[in-house]
Amino acid sequence: MALLSKKDANLIKDPLADNNPITIQVLGICSALAITAELKASVVMAVSVLFVLGVGNVVISLIRNIIPAKIRIIVQLVVVASLVIIVDQVLKAFAYELSKTLSVFVGLIITNCIIMGRFEAFALGNGPWKSFLDGIGNALGYGVILVIVGFFRELLGSGTLFGMKVLGDPVTKTGLYSIGYENNGFMIIPPAALIVVGIIIWVQRSRNRELIEEA
Amino acid sequence: MLEHLELFFRSIFVDNMVFAVFLGMCSYLAVSKKVSTAVGLGAAVIFVLGVTVPLNWLLDKYLLQDGALVWLGPEYADYDLSFLSFILFIATIATMVQLVEIVVEKFSPSLYNSLGIFLPLIAVNCAILGGSLFMQTREIPNIGLALNYGVSSGIGWFLAILAIAAIREKIRYSNVPAPLRGLGITFIITGLMGIGFQSFGGMLTGDNEPPEETQNTTVETKEDKEIKKEIDDTEKAVSYNEAVNK
Numbered sequence: 001m002a003l004l005s006k007k008d009a010n011l012i013k014d015p016l017a018d019n020n021p022i023t024i025q026v027l028g029i030c031s032a033l034a035i036t037a038e039l040k041a042s043v044v045m046a047v048s049v050l051f052v053l054g055v056g057n058v059v060i061s062l063i064r065n066i067i068p069a070k071i072r073i074i075v076q077l078v079v080v081a082s083l084v085i086i087v088d089q090v091l092k093a094f095a096y097e098l099s100k101t102l103s104v105f106v107g108l109i110i111t112n113c114i115i116m117g118r119f120e121a122f123a124l125g126n127g128p129w130k131s132f133l134d135g136i137g138n139a140l141g142y143g144v145i146l147v148i149v150g151f152f153r154e155l156l157g158s159g160t161l162f163g164m165k166v167l168g169d170p171v172t173k174t175g176l177y178s179i180g181y182e183n184n185g186f187m188i189i190p191p192a193a194l195i196v197v198g199i200i201i202w203v204q205r206s207r208n209r210e211l212i213e214e215a
Numbered sequence: 216m217l218e219h220l221e222l223f224f225r226s227i228f229v230d231n232m233v234f235a236v237f238l239g240m241c242s243y244l245a246v247s248k249k250v251s252t253a254v255g256l257g258a259a260v261i262f263v264l265g266v267t268v269p270l271n272w273l274l275d276k277y278l279l280q281d282g283a284l285v286w287l288g289p290e291y292a293d294y295d296l297s298f299l300s301f302i303l304f305i306a307t308i309a310t311m312v313q314l315v316e317i318v319v320e321k322f323s324p325s326l327y328n329s330l331g332i333f334l335p336l337i338a339v340n341c342a343i344l345g346g347s348l349f350m351q352t353r354e355i356p357n358i359g360l361a362l363n364y365g366v367s368s369g370i371g372w373f374l375a376i377l378a379i380a381a382i383r384e385k386i387r388y389s390n391v392p393a394p395l396r397g398l399g400i401t402f403i404i405t406g407l408m409g410i411g412f413q414s415f416g417g418m419l420t421g422d423n424e425p426p427e428e429t430q431n432t433t434v435e436t437k438e439d440k441e442i443k444k445e446i447d448d449t450e451k452a453v454s455y456n457e458a459v460n461k
Binding site: 029034073077078081082084088089103104108111112113192197201202203204206209 | 238309340341351352394396408410
């Protein structure tokens with residue numbers, strides 16, 4: 001971090017914890033929940049958003065002075081949509097199975113509120129380098145939550161991580177399964193993601209009580 | 216007629232936008248503090264989905280699908296423009312929302328006053344784009360069903376936001392643990408409501424395949440668990456498409 005001034009470093013650090021886009025700003029929940037049943041899908045989603053948000057923030061920041069204010073939403077949507085098309089085509093070419101799993105959720109990066117939110121709140125008023133750092137920081141903050149949720153859901157729900165059987169084999173009863181451990185099918189179903197995120201919020205706000213909302 | 220009814224109930228209850236696929240969560244969480252605003256946004260979502268899904272269906276059918284351009288002449292039969300669908304769908308949605316706003320403002324000021332402030336919000340609501348993208352991946356066969364799908368998904372979203380807004384109004388009087396107050400408890404309640412909605416999975420039993428949603432709650436033998444796990448791992452994301460196609 002020697003390259004960055006303290007202020008710039010904070011642009012990356014803040015969204016990772018106390019200004020996390022998911023748990024504090026409440027942005028980008030849609031995709032965060034639907035694809036986290038497996039760790040692999042979560043990581044791919046996080047990387048896709050990292051790319052789209054990093055590049056998108058720079059592009060918007062570069063053209064921020066020539067966008068007419070009235071049509072800025074449409075300009076922003078076009079920039080995001082083009083970047084998402086690139087991500088989608090790359091995924092289809094190099095990871096076809098995975099792009100099937102993610103199905104429409106790659107396309108839904110376009111309407112991911114994090115992206116529009118950062119464009120509006122940051123890139124429209126700041127230079128390209130700062131916007132780039134802000135984009136990376138927020139995408140990482142988003143990715144961290146995705147990976148945490150994906151980790152717990154896949155580990156507890158299927159007993160695997162990245163598809164590898166880390167807790168032993170449930171059929172032949174090795175590892176943990178030999179002492180009567182069972183997979184928790186509950187973690188696989190969609191609503192479990194909401195509850196896991198709720199618990200993450202609980203833990204985070206218990207540790208930092210300044211974040212607690214007024215009743 | 217039967218397929219219309221089936222799609223209608225499936226979109227509202229079984230594949231509910233909020234509880235089954237988490238679409239439109241951002242505005243769902245942000246605008247659900249009061250019932251009256253929730254009703255306004257919900258109505259706007261039904262309306263916009265009902266307009267954009269059939270429009271995007273036409274675009275998909277006559278412009279984007281593999282070979283869709285054949286109506287221009289046989290030499291266009293090889294074109295596959297489906298990679299452009301994201302940008303065209305979002306452009307349609309953004310322009311439609313703008314257009315609807317202008318028309319409503321001109322002809323029905325009272326409706327504009329109740330819906331108006333929500334319309335710009337909706338252009339970036341994932342439920343709207345999600346509706347069009349699911350319409351595309353589920354290969355909805357005709358425009359009547361597309362309209363039905365748009366409206367009924369909107370109704371499902373409306374029900375969800377209405378329910379959570381009512382609960383949040385009541386929960387203000389409850390003693391929620393401080394760190395969970397506000398966002399945290401809303402997430403957990405939504406999760407519990409989602410589990411409740413999973414019980415609708417058994418509603419449409421005309422299918423030959425058992426609905427995946429209910430399997431998790433029943434007691435099974437070890438073998439069943441294994442099979443179920445494989446299905447879950449591989450087909451989780453595509454199961455919605457299959458379910459509708461059946």
